[in-house]
Each structure stands twice: as C-alpha cells, then as structure tokens.
Amino acid sequence: MRVLAAMSGGVDSAVAAARAVDAGYDVTGVHLALSANPQAYRTGARGCCTLEDSRDARRAADVLGIPFYVWDMAEEFREDVVEDFLAEYAAGRTPNPCLRCNEKIKFAAVLDRARALGFDAVVTGHHARLADGVLRRSVDHAKDQSYVLAVLRPDQLAGAVFPLGDSTKAQVRAEAAQRGLAVADKPDSHDICFIADGDTRGFLHRELGSEPGDIVDADTGEVLGSHDGAYAYTVGQRRGLNLTRPAPDGQPRYVLSITPVQNTVTVGRREALAVDTVTAERPVWTVPPPTGPFDCQVQLRAHGEVFDATVDYDAAGLTATLRAPASGVAPGQAIVAYRPDPAGDVVLGSATIAAAARAA
16 A cells, blocks of 8 residues: 655654554655745744654655655645634634544645545554554544644545554654654654744734724623733633732633624633533544434543543534533534543544533
C-alpha cells in the first residue's frame, strides 16, 4: 500500500511514519506548511507550524530513508481553520481549531490530494486506534485524541492510518530514541499553533477589534463590569472577568452565556453552570447512524469528563440527556458519543454543541 505520512516535526508523527515503513508500506513523508509566514506562528517547540518543525520533519524522513516534501496549505488553513475560529468567537461560541483542522485540512484537503496522486491513505501520529473502519480510544487515555477525530466520516477513516493507538506516549518516546530520531525528547506542542504568543484574547482583539459591552449579573441584572469584546470570554470562565464591583452576595461569578447581538456577557453563581441537556447540530457519524434513541457515553470537550447519556437525533441535530449534570458546557465545542467496549471505547460520531440547559 502506498501511503503519505503527515510529518509535523514532532515525535508522534515521526514514529508513526517509522512504523508505517516497518509495516511494509511504500511511505512518502510530507510536512504541511500552514502559514504564509511561518515566523508568525509559534517558535521553538510549542507548536506545529514553524520553520524548526519543518526541518525536524525533514531530518526524521532522512533517518527513515523516505522521500520528503513540503506542501503549501496556508491558504486552505487560513480559510477553513483560522477564519472559522474567528467567526465562531465573534458569534459567541468557543471553537476547537484542532478538530476543524482534522476535518477540513488533514482528512479532506490533504487526503483528497493524496488520493489524486495515487496514495491509498494518510498516516498520522494521532493517539487513537482504527481497525476495520472502527475508531477507538487510544490505550493511553491521557493522550487520547479520538475526540478531535470524531468529525471524520467512514470514507475518510478508510483513508487513514493511526499506528500509535496501541502505545503510550512514554513508549513512543522510547522507540524514537532507539531509532535515533532527534525529536525523541522534543516537548509536545501546546495551545493554538497559529497564535504566536499564546495570547488568545490578544489575537482575537487584533483580528476582531474592540467592541465594548457590559458584564451583567444573571440574578439581579446589575452591571458588574465591562469588556472590550465578548469574544474574549467562554462559558465556565471565572478568572479575568474584569468585574469592577462584587456580586451582591459577594460570591465568585462565572460566565454563563455570551450574547453577541447585545454584546453582553452574563455571569452568575457556579451552580447555574450545571446542565443535563445538550443540543447539538451538524452530526457526523463515524459508524452507520443508529436507528433511534440510544444509550452511550458523551465527552463534551477535549480531555474532558465522560458522562452517561441517552441521545436522540435526526438529520438536523441531536439532543443528549445526561444522567448526571455537567458544568461549563460551551457552545461551539464538540459533543462526541462513545460506546463502551471491552476492547476500547468505540467512537460513534460527533456534533457541534449549540446550547445546553438544566431540565426543569
């Protein structure tokens, strides 16, 4: 099988490519150039979009003895990931750009191009398991990335290879060192790769501008402070609220909702964050869609807690009724449904959270 190994410059993608070579695949490495100006993205080892990362990927390909290319995906990345990120925040939602990158770039634009060039699949260093078209959690739950892969359709999963799902991160690093890969001890990337200084609020302010508005208490309607842009807040946030006066009861306040039309951030008591009904839109199924309501487990944010739930759905969206309340559920994040299984939790599908509420 002829495969394209997406090599970010990190240890995971390097070892994934190495295992693909060991498996007998005809492997070609490719690094995705996601910025028209790589120096505007992260420097050092904190991201996946720098000149240093490109060089690390090339060195790993040299060690493995495979062809290596750099593909310019900056235009697609800006349109499908960065612009989407900005639009979601401007609409009062909290997006996950890694999820969108997998959906629109790695397993759409890249996979389509790879297939057009005669490749059968794309190999990545994601920590997840895939066998016979079934996507499962990684054995290393602390590093599991099945949540951000749950946007993939069965035809996209058919063109994906995830060699690392049966290994822990410690095992991957040890293997990289044994193979003589210089990235064996390279730190994992963190934060958002296209925000150079890690300051998300500052990035949004530069891109979206200043839009002053009120921070309002949910219980009394009192104005407790002001903001320069509602996009700088997310549901569940406590720190950095810029409250100029304490709440009437003197208790801490948390962001409960963001209303872009009124440009208002509503805050309230912590207990008001608890919800047990989550509605979501644009469902994507990694398996054949269930034929009716079904019981499952749901995860509401990356590396977040898992909740038992009953899910009902139609073509427009789904509603998940949680057995126990969740806190700080943010519109714009994904809800991912899992089926518990002794061989490893199976990913059923995902949808974009539209709203959350507490049943009366």
